Amino acid sequence: MDKPARTALDRDAWIRGAIDVVAADGVDGLRVEVLAKRLGVTKGSFYWHFKDRRDLIDAVLDTWREGRIRDIRKQTAAEPGKELEALNHTIDVYAAAKNRKGIAIEAAIRMWARQDAPTAAVVEEVDATRLDCTRALFVALGLPEAEAKARSVLLYAYVFGFSMMQCGRFPMDPAKTRRWITERITR
Amino acid sequence: MDKPARTALDRDAWIRGAIDVVAADGVDGLRVEVLAKRLGVTKGSFYWHFKDRRDLIDAVLDTWREGRIRDIRKQTAAEPGKELEALNHTIDVYAAAKNRKGIAIEAAIRMWARQDAPTAAVVEEVDATRLDCTRALFVALGLPEAEAKARSVLLYAYVFGFSMMQCGRFPMDPAKTRRWITERITR
DNA sequence: AGTTCTCCATACGGTGACGTATGGTTGGCG
DNA sequence: CGCCAACCATACGTCACCGTATGGAGAACT
Numbered sequence: 001m002d003k004p005a006r007t008a009l010d011r012d013a014w015i016r017g018a019i020d021v022v023a024a025d026g027v028d029g030l031r032v033e034v035l036a037k038r039l040g041v042t043k044g045s046f047y048w049h050f051k052d053r054r055d056l057i058d059a060v061l062d063t064w065r066e067g068r069i070r071d072i073r074k075q076t077a078a079e080p081g082k083e084l085e086a087l088n089h090t091i092d093v094y095a096a097a098k099n100r101k102g103i104a105i106e107a108a109i110r111m112w113a114r115q116d117a118p119t120a121a122v123v124e125e126v127d128a129t130r131l132d133c134t135r136a137l138f139v140a141l142g143l144p145e146a147e148a149k150a151r152s153v154l155l156y157a158y159v160f161g162f163s164m165m166q167c168g169r170f171p172m173d174p175a176k177t178r179r180w181i182t183e184r185i186t187r
Numbered sequence: 188m189d190k191p192a193r194t195a196l197d198r199d200a201w202i203r204g205a206i207d208v209v210a211a212d213g214v215d216g217l218r219v220e221v222l223a224k225r226l227g228v229t230k231g232s233f234y235w236h237f238k239d240r241r242d243l244i245d246a247v248l249d250t251w252r253e254g255r256i257r258d259i260r261k262q263t264a265a266e267p268g269k270e271l272e273a274l275n276h277t278i279d280v281y282a283a284a285k286n287r288k289g290i291a292i293e294a295a296i297r298m299w300a301r302q303d304a305p306t307a308a309v310v311e312e313v314d315a316t317r318l319d320c321t322r323a324l325f326v327a328l329g330l331p332e333a334e335a336k337a338r339s340v341l342l343y344a345y346v347f348g349f350s351m352m353q354c355g356r357f358p359m360d361p362a363k364t365r366r367w368i369t370e371r372i373t374r
Numbered sequence: 375a376g377t378t379c380t381c382c383a384t385a386c387g388g389t390g391a392c393g394t395a396t397g398g399t400t401g402g403c404g
Numbered sequence: 405c406g407c408c409a410a411c412c413a414t415a416c417g418t419c420a421c422c423g424t425a426t427g428g429a430g431a432a433c434t
Contacts, residue, residue, distance in 0.1 A: 197411085
């Protein structure tokens with residue numbers, strides 16, 4: 001009889017801690033011994049749960065990918081006839097940048113993806129899913145395929161670029177500006 | 188008589204090499220001994236030209252800041268009456284992403300800015316300049332101040348977000364899509 | 375009660391990188 | 405010719421981190 005319950009939980013604790021570190025210092029800043037100290041244990045624990053540092057990074061990546069895909073699916077879910085609300089909601093949620101940690105993780109993983117091909121594939125998958133979800137909403141609104149695609153690209157590039165720009169400073173642009181931009185993208 | 192000509196040139200060679208490394212591996216990947224090997228010399232040379240690693244990073248940052256500010260000024264320069272062309276040209280140049288290395292450097296420095304306050308200030312300055320240059324073009328086109336600002340934010344966020352998205356893959360969107368988006372932003 | 379399995383601590387060797395100290399080479403100049 | 409300054413190589417001590425080997429401590433099972 002295997003009882004991986006506690007083991008699985010501890011592995012997840014490592015992954016959660018790793019995600020915090022990645023958000024703060026990037027993937028390069030993710031060091032086994034440093035993370036161990038943060039968690040109040042030693043390397044001995046780590047190398048029981050993980051094969052090596054790369055194994056942890058892959059686990060972080062997997063967790064991130066599934067979380068992001070589940071999230072975009074949830075945010076863009078819309079009952080028939082409420083697609084416009086869903087789009088506005090999506091822009092609001094993602095461009096609001098209320099979630100600083102999420103943005104930091106996104107930036108870190110994207111940076112890491114430049115050097116690591118498997119990570120690049122994960123990022124590409126997340127991007128494709130996000131583009132597809134919003135594109136589907138525009139299509140449901142009756143727009144032709146080409147325009148729906150163009151609008152989804154604009155939406156995503158804006159939201160993403162915008163969140164990347166304000167790395168640390170306060171919003172800097174009034175709600176009025178955001179409203180104008182949202183209108184411009186969705187209508 | 189001081190003859191800093193050759194000295195200054197060699198220091199610049201180090202900076203140029205450092206920029207290449209930053210583009211490829213990020214600021215964290217910028218290591219003194221590794222860069223020295225790349226340049227065919229040893230650390231001895233480095234510590235003659237620079238105080239320490241931080242000194243090199245600051246020099247890279249300075250070079251980047253001045254280059255980016257000069258570039259956006261150049262790209263957005265427009266004779267009276269040709270502001271729309273200038274805007275289209277700007278979007279084309281920056282979103283075309285023909286310059287992969289430039290994008291990589293931008294991403295790396297932005298990532299680094301999350302951990303380093305002085306760098307964050309530099310990034311902020313570049314952002315502000317870029318936003319201001321495009322905003323001025325919209326104002327020259329007769330748009331009210333608020334809308335000019337909103338459009339410049341949309342333009343910049345799009346261009347920047349777009350270039351960040353395709354980290355490695357081929358364009359993926361037809362010229363037609365880009366045209367539609369450009370129209371949407373500028374008119 | 376003894377054994378086994380899970381989980382973690384400790385100790386070790388190895389590597390890569392930082393910054394310093396010091397010596398050598400070259401070119402210009404008195 | 406001899407000297408000095410610019411420029412670089414070599415050698416050194418130090419540190420952070422990786423991954424492994426090994427030894428427990430405690431729960432769980434028999």
